[in-house]
Amino acid sequence: MERALCVLAHPDDVDFGSAGTVATWTAAGTEVTYCIVTDGDAGGFDETPRDRMGPLRQAEQRAAAAECGVADVLFLGHPDGRLELTLDLRRDISRVIRQVRPQRVLSTSPERFWDRIGASHPDHMTTGEATLRAVYPDARNPFAFPELLADEGLEAWTVSEVWLGASPQANHAVDVTEMRDRKMAALRCHVTQTSHSPDLEQFVTGWMSQTARRFDLPEGRLAEAFHVVHTM
Numbered sequence: 001m002e003r004a005l006c007v008l009a010h011p012d013d014v015d016f017g018s019a020g021t022v023a024t025w026t027a028a029g030t031e032v033t034y035c036i037v038t039d040g041d042a043g044g045f046d047e048t049p050r051d052r053m054g055p056l057r058q059a060e061q062r063a064a065a066a067e068c069g070v071a072d073v074l075f076l077g078h079p080d081g082r083l084e085l086t087l088d089l090r091r092d093i094s095r096v097i098r099q100v101r102p103q104r105v106l107s108t109s110p111e112r113f114w115d116r117i118g119a120s121h122p123d124h125m126t127t128g129e130a131t132l133r134a135v136y137p138d139a140r141n142p143f144a145f146p147e148l149l150a151d152e153g154l155e156a157w158t159v160s161e162v163w164l165g166a167s168p169q170a171n172h173a174v175d176v177t178e179m180r181d182r183k184m185a186a187l188r189c190h191v192t193q194t195s196h197s198p199d200l201e202q203f204v205t206g207w208m209s210q211t212a213r214r215f216d217l218p219e220g221r222l223a224e225a226f227h228v229v230h231t232m
């Protein structure tokens with residue numbers, strides 16, 4: 001796998017769900033790009049003025065990406081908390097897929113996770129659905145969004161597989177035990193989101209060890225889980 005693209009709704013989504021997995025990919029020599037659909041300007045808990053929040057969270061996400069070996073971070077600038085499944089969103093994600101030409105795309109599940117409702121933020125499900133529609137059929141169909149080819153010279157591109165986080169039907173776990181420190185370092189870069197949680201490490205490690213147990217990994221291991229979908 002040469003290139004992977006991670007498409008997530010908010011700055012910090014990739015780090016909570018997948019930073020360990022991304023770190024294993026970059027360690028193996030895969031080039032990873034992050035495409036963050038909103039600037040997360042509706043998030044945060046402090047008195048930061050709202051117009052400062054977007055730029056701050058972009059900077060936090062770039063720092064967190066660096067902790068996992070990712071230098072390429074794009075922001076689409078859609079409104080946080082008000083994301084809708086539109087043709088504009090599909091085209092924006094299709095454009096990035098054709099620019100990056102990844103073999104693998106990581107996103108969030110479009111399905112609601114009834115056991116962990118917090119994972120199914122509407123922006124997450126919308127991003128997952130728009131990303132799947134961009135992977136199939138938009139990005140691979142030269143006649144979909146013809147302006148991408150005519151005006152920008154972006155040829156059709158077929159993504160081979162999609163990894164969906166926060167899925168009610170996860171079918172694959174990645175052992176990220178060795179990447180625990182990098183994941184925690186990435187999460188701590190999101191100061192506006194995580195600095196108020198003194199037990200962040202405890203609860204993130206708790207999820208990952210539960211996931212490892214669910215997939216029968218040996219005692220003491222940590223894992224992140226995905227619904228892997230083959231799209232060719």
Ligand SMILES: [Zn+2]
Nearest residue numbers: 009010013121
């Ligand atoms: Zn989110």
